[in-house]
Amino acid sequence: MTYLVLNRLCKRYGETTAVEELSLSVNRGEFISLLGPSGCGKTTTLQMIAGFVEPTSGSIVLDGRDVSRVPANKRGLGLVFQNYALFPHMTAFENVSFGLEMQRVKKEEREARVADALKLVGLAHLADRHPARMSGGQQQRVALARALVIRPSVLLLDEPLSNLDAKLREEMQLELRSIQRTIGTTTILVTHDQSEALALSDRIVVMNQGRVEQVAEPFQAYEGPASHFVGGFLGKANVFTPTAEQYENETRARIGEAHIPMAGAPVPQGAVIVRPEKILFSEPAACALPGRMKTRVFQGNHWLCQVDTSVGEVMVIRQNDGVAVPAEGEPVHLRWRAQDMCEVAAAPKGLAS
Numbered sequence: 001m002t003y004l005v006l007n008r009l010c011k012r013y014g015e016t017t018a019v020e021e022l023s024l025s026v027n028r029g030e031f032i033s034l035l036g037p038s039g040c041g042k043t044t045t046l047q048m049i050a051g052f053v054e055p056t057s058g059s060i061v062l063d064g065r066d067v068s069r070v071p072a073n074k075r076g077l078g079l080v081f082q083n084y085a086l087f088p089h090m091t092a093f094e095n096v097s098f099g100l101e102m103q104r105v106k107k108e109e110r111e112a113r114v115a116d117a118l119k120l121v122g123l124a125h126l127a128d129r130h131p132a133r134m135s136g137g138q139q140q141r142v143a144l145a146r147a148l149v150i151r152p153s154v155l156l157l158d159e160p161l162s163n164l165d166a167k168l169r170e171e172m173q174l175e176l177r178s179i180q181r182t183i184g185t186t187t188i189l190v191t192h193d194q195s196e197a198l199a200l201s202d203r204i205v206v207m208n209q210g211r212v213e214q215v216a217e218p219f220q221a222y223e224g225p226a227s228h229f230v231g232g233f234l235g236k237a238n239v240f241t242p243t244a245e246q247y248e249n250e251t252r253a254r255i256g257e258a259h260i261p262m263a264g265a266p267v268p269q270g271a272v273i274v275r276p277e278k279i280l281f282s283e284p285a286a287c288a289l290p291g292r293m294k295t296r297v298f299q300g301n302h303w304l305c306q307v308d309t310s311v312g313e314v315m316v317i318r319q320n321d322g323v324a325v326p327a328e329g330e331p332v333h334l335r336w337r338a339q340d341m342c343e344v345a346a347a348p349k350g351l352a353s
Contacts, residue, residue, distance in 0.1 A: 003028035003186050004154060009058035011044050018044040020210040029184040033197035036207035042190045043158060049188065050156055051075050062153060078152030082159040084143040086131045092118065093127040096146045103150065117145040120179060137168045148183065157189040161196060173199045194234050198222065206230050228344050231273040238274045238314050242267055253338065256311040258289040260338055268343040276317040278340035281325065281332055288333035293326050307332055
């Protein structure tokens with residue numbers, strides 16, 4: 001069921017367009033990520049939803065009500081920022097309780113709701129601790145509890161995990177997704193971290209220069225990017241331009257010296273993306289692309305390799321199976337399947353659904 005609708009939302013600052021004609025429908029309980037590089041318009045979009053920035057044009061409809069001109073404090077939204085914004089002189093309990101005090105919630109109910117919120121984020125045992133005596137992850141959980149305790153209609157998260165180290169960030173991704181599924185609150189996350197968006201989201205909105213490039217479920221966006229930008233931003237990608245040719249009485253896609261069987265499928269007319277993990281080292285064959293190992297880097301659970309070929313550098317990711325990849329300088333052959341090639345086209349202009 002559609003719960004939040006952004007209809008042709010625009011924001012301009014003089015001659016500069018921050019967000020252009022953005023339309024998006026969000027279902028009740030859905031977890032959406034606005035993903036893109038710095039300056040793409042994702043934070044401006046979140047600020048318009050929150051009520052901190054007024055749209056130049058377009059509308060924001062929340063649960064059937066147009067809130068485009070409703071003040072931020074009247075929208076009933078919960079927010080978690082990058083810097084957490086905790087009061088240093090207050091305990092965790094007092095920080096979480098603050099919003100309820102502003103709403104004049106009675107003390108008995110307030111204390112019960114704060115206790116429940118702290119329990120939800122796993123911090124009931126730290127209720128009396130001040131932020132200075134907490135880790136970054138604990139502070140982030142207090143900020144999340146403070147946003148959730150008011151029972152928001154929508155939870156807005158602005159890069160909430162970016163200040164955490166890599167290991168803690170991964171742990172908090174699992175925690176955040178688990179909490180969101182438990183409470184079922186509609187959630188919108190702003191992030192520039194592709195792995196974070198892929199891990200947390202029901203759908204990803206990929207933005208670039210104020211426009212929407214693609215809206216899709218994480219797997220769909222990764223495996224079937226709508227544009228060169230999406231393909232490259234959502235992960236490592238090799239870009240090839242195949243040509244159709246007849247080879248041994250069948251139509252194949254030629255990329256460099258490789259003649260790739262299409263199994264009856266048409267040869268793509270434009271550029272294609274092949275993910276590095278789809279490419280395998282193989283024996284010499286008509287369907288394999290010859291090259292020479294340029295660089296290989298061991299990253300624990302996988303090898304990251306760069307191979308020089310006649311069509312440029314090709315990136316290969318091979319899972320660590322206990323066997324080392326060919327040494328730098330050695331000749332290699334690369335192969336992949338026709339179905340591993342995703343044809344990419346020009347990005348759609350701003351419409352999301």
